[in-house]
Amino acid sequence: MTGIIKKIAQINFGLLSPENIRNMSVTKIVTPDTYDEDGYPIEAGLMDPRLGVIDPGLRCRSCGSKGGDCQGHFGHINLARPIIHVGFADTIHKILRSTCSSCGKVLLTDSEKEFYMGKIEARIKNEESITDIIKDIYTLARRDDCPHCQQEAEIRKNAEFMIQNSEEILEEIGPDLDADTKKKIEDKVQKLVELEEKRVSSGEMDDMEPNADINAIKDATEELIKVVKDIKGQNDEVTKELQELVEPIYQEAKRAQQRTIQEDIKIDKPVSLVEGNYKLTPSEVREWLEKIPEDDYYLVGINPKIAKPEWMVLTVLPVPPVTVRPSITLETGERSEDDLTHKLVDILRINQRLKENMEAGAPQLIVEDLWELLQYHVTTYFDNEASGVPPARHRSGRPLKTLAQRLKGKEGRFRSNLSGKRVNFSARTVISPDPNISINEVGVPEMIATEVTVPVYVTEWNIEQMKKYIENGSKIHPGANYVIRPDERKIRVYDETKESILEKIEPGYVVERHLMDGDIVLFNRQPSLHRMSMMAHEVKVLPHKTFRLNLCVCPPYNADFDGDEMNMHVFQTEESRAEAKSLMRVQEHILSPRFGGPIIGGIHDHISGGYLLTRDGSVFKEEDVFQMAQKSQLPMPEPKNRDWTGKEIFSLLLPNELHMVYRAEICRKCDECLREECKNDAYVVIENGELKMGAIDEKAFGAFSGKILDSVVKEYGTDRARKFLDSATKLSISGIMKRGFTTSTADEEIPREARDRIEELLSNAEKKVEQLIEAYHNEELEALPGRSLRETLEMKIMQVLGEARDKSGEIAESYFGMDNHAVIMALTGARGSMLNLTQIAACVGQQSVRGGRIERGYRNRTLPHFQEGELGAKASGFVHSSYKSGLDPLEFFFHAMGGREGLVDTAIRTAQSGYMQRRLVNALQDLNVNEDGTVRDNRGVVIQTRYGEDGIDPAKSDFGKVADIDRLIEEMRIKAKADK
Amino acid sequence: MVKKDILKHKLVPDHVVLKKNQIVKVLKAMEVHPEQLPKIKLDDPVVKAIGAKEGDVIKITRNSQTAGKFVSYRLVLG
Ligand SMILES: [Mg+2]
């Protein structure tokens, strides 16, 4: 498919204006009823036929298309009174708080405004987010006075008027006053005049506190009035006259000044806005928002091209088409309406009553109550889980699922229908193992194979085969479920339709035939953490009900068979099949890009089997060898007419020119390696594809560390490696079956003498701990550098007890030989570890919580069985017993504490690493490595000039390195020796 | 405080301002527009120290764990 990649220039999120809503509406909805008695939808009702059709038989009255093709049309409800939209209540609150209640301007001075506008414009030009600027504005503009308001001008006018009048009065009545009083009044008036002059000259400077001068004027007037009042008794009439004249002016000034103080706006969730103590009605809120000048829109975070703040208060409500809220007819013939329809009925009913009451001039109280109720219904129509509102309920008591509930959460539209969808041609079932199928294969139950299909184009060459599938029908296995005609009509294959299909079928038809052996499918196990979690397998149709998989692919999927389920997807196009076959096939993923070694490989019995087969002294009768070779799908070897060693048998698997040397897993890491003379059979040498020495174990073909497997992939390709692995595992299983392999607690049995030695060792250690504690109490202990005495003691005790456990383990180990099956498993890397065995046989050792000995529990002691402050081994969680001998109750309790911590830690770790992985994936998903080796994102921007700086594909590297020089040299040495 | 030459610090890799003709060569070799290169801020201490200007391309040679030496280019932005 070819496509044009276009860059999205911008996405605008805006508000619908009342005008928009009316324009897109096909009808006004007024009646709260849906259907009449005859079952026909009522005009101007919620099921008005103009809102669209669902019934495929009918035609839409608005657009004329048939049901199913018509996507529906909106209607509208004219609300009797404005209603606040819940979704915007918070935004409205913030806007009201930062604008002036009387002039509507943002409460910023002109210079602040200019500063922020500059910032916003720059951000918009650079296509950057302005949210942090808007947040700053919201904080700064939370003032209690308006720097712009005309109220200021009003006060000024009043003050001027007052000065003028006072002067006139003085002139008029002046002569009657005594000189002293006259002087006083004159002084005050003079002061007023001065103040006013100063204010006029500096009034335009916005860096000045805008109300400072007004306050001064108010103070001055107050003083003037006081003086006037003092005149009382001297000349009653004059005083009165003066007072009458000055008083109203003063009052006016005072009132005007009070008005400029902006009351704080609080929000009472979800939609009530309170100014001081007065609850604003939605109408008042809308009027306020309307007052905001367009120049200020950007400052409160609104794009004037897209929205107006007053649109956040609804005057008209869009009614979604019936396709959005289809009604269901129950078997009883009863109609059941969608939750949204129920909610719209409520809205319409109250809206109607409100309108009637308003028109009838009902008391304010009743109108307000109905208004509240309408607000409630509209609120719950949008969001029925809004805080502070009781959810609207269905008659049955179930809360209604309204608009927000349709989108939100895990079951919402986004997470369950958009980010994740159900897919066709997929299957899911329990998995179980099948050692007989190849790693490339997957066993598919017949039940699934007859359900999921592959589309096949009918040609003249395959028409006969296709006819056979159709004849088999959908029930018999290699059959067909559907036939698609050239006109794209899909016909189900039934017994009744078979005949007519067979007659008509010709090249050009497509047959959806059953899944068959050899089909390529995608196989997946969640969590899909790396690319090996989805690999392409070849189908092998098998009886029973589980998916079968080869044990070697358990590690990449991280699968086991304790009830794990997996998914399968069937490819539907040739391109996808081809791509999957070359990129996603299991054999292409033997090497992991995580560490440059095999992640697919032998596990468990494959490993112990390989060891039993190839260890020194293991010989097989020739007839057994032929049997094993046959079973492992190996070519029949030349007869030797003698017994075969296991190493000779294993050599049948190896490519002829293979040369290798490595130290096996069973290597004891001797101080000086004896190489070819190794007593443990751990020095593996392969010359010309012959296993000369060393036993096969995890290092040979195990998942995560198989060196031979790694070499085969890198030298001979994935196909050879797949065959090697398939045969090697089968050969190992034959080996283990010939020898017999079992384990039980008897494998962890040690003689009495060993137990005595361990007992002595442990009691000595415990004694030593007591001595340390005594030394600590006598303050004879010497602190280690940088540690307190207590810490020193703790470290020394841990060291003594740790050593004791290790020594006890060594004692037990010395009685374990390679004839012990548990030991074979531990040492070859098949399963379990030496630590597991010695904990079972000898001593479990110290339990820890938070990385130290156990201290928590009761006050100053772990359990009431101990003395306060007791520090001994037993009191702090040292488990002296072995698992086999059994733990005493105290030990058991400490062991459970340690075990619990382990569980909690893993739970937390998976959650944390899961989220970290998610963030990484989201950040890196669009990056790719170009042909020139650069790493680029989807815009072509260079992220790295060379992938990983060295351009190495880690999956093709040698365990992370470009090449392992030492290994190459040693191999060349072997090759030279062999050639000689 | 004594002002140190940050370019001599062991953690600061080698930064070189490319000449016009070198830029053309690099861009052509990698088939990129200058805007597709990684960026470096004009107020980056090293950019200031070597006196690069907006629009310059800087060649940075670092020691690499995987490749020994690693060369990358950055466009100076304001
Ligand atoms: Mg499981």
Ligand SMILES: [Zn+2]
């Ligand atoms: Zn329609």
Ligand SMILES: [Zn+2]
């Ligand atoms: Zn104002």
Ligand SMILES: [Zn+2]
């Ligand atoms: Zn060795």
